[in-house]
Amino acid sequence: MATMTMTEATDSEMMDGMLPEGLDDDRVIEINNECGMMALQSAQMSESGFMEAMIEAGKTVPQTD
Numbered sequence: 001m002a003t004m005t006m007t008e009a010t011d012s013e014m015m016d017g018m019l020p021e022g023l024d025d026d027r028v029i030e031i032n033n034e035c036g037m038m039a040l041q042s043a044q045m046s047e048s049g050f051m052e053a054m055i056e057a058g059k060t061v062p063q064t065d
Contacts, residue, residue, distance in 0.1 A: 005060040 019028060032038040045051040 005057060007061050 019025070023031075029038070032041070042051075045054070
């Protein structure tokens with residue numbers, strides 16, 4: 001996954017396989033917000049440089065207007 005673009009990861013459905021069975025994106029976000037996990041993950045992603053890497057990867061996604 002480290003060498004994939006965001007488009008490739010999305011197209012390969014790899015991202016869908018990362019969710020626990022039976023949970024959709026909206027429910028996972030709701031759970032994370034309820035327990036404060038989202039704030040902790042955001043802080044860790046910023047501190048580790050992961051957020052910057054994701055922003056750079058996002059630049060590889062073609063723009064559709």
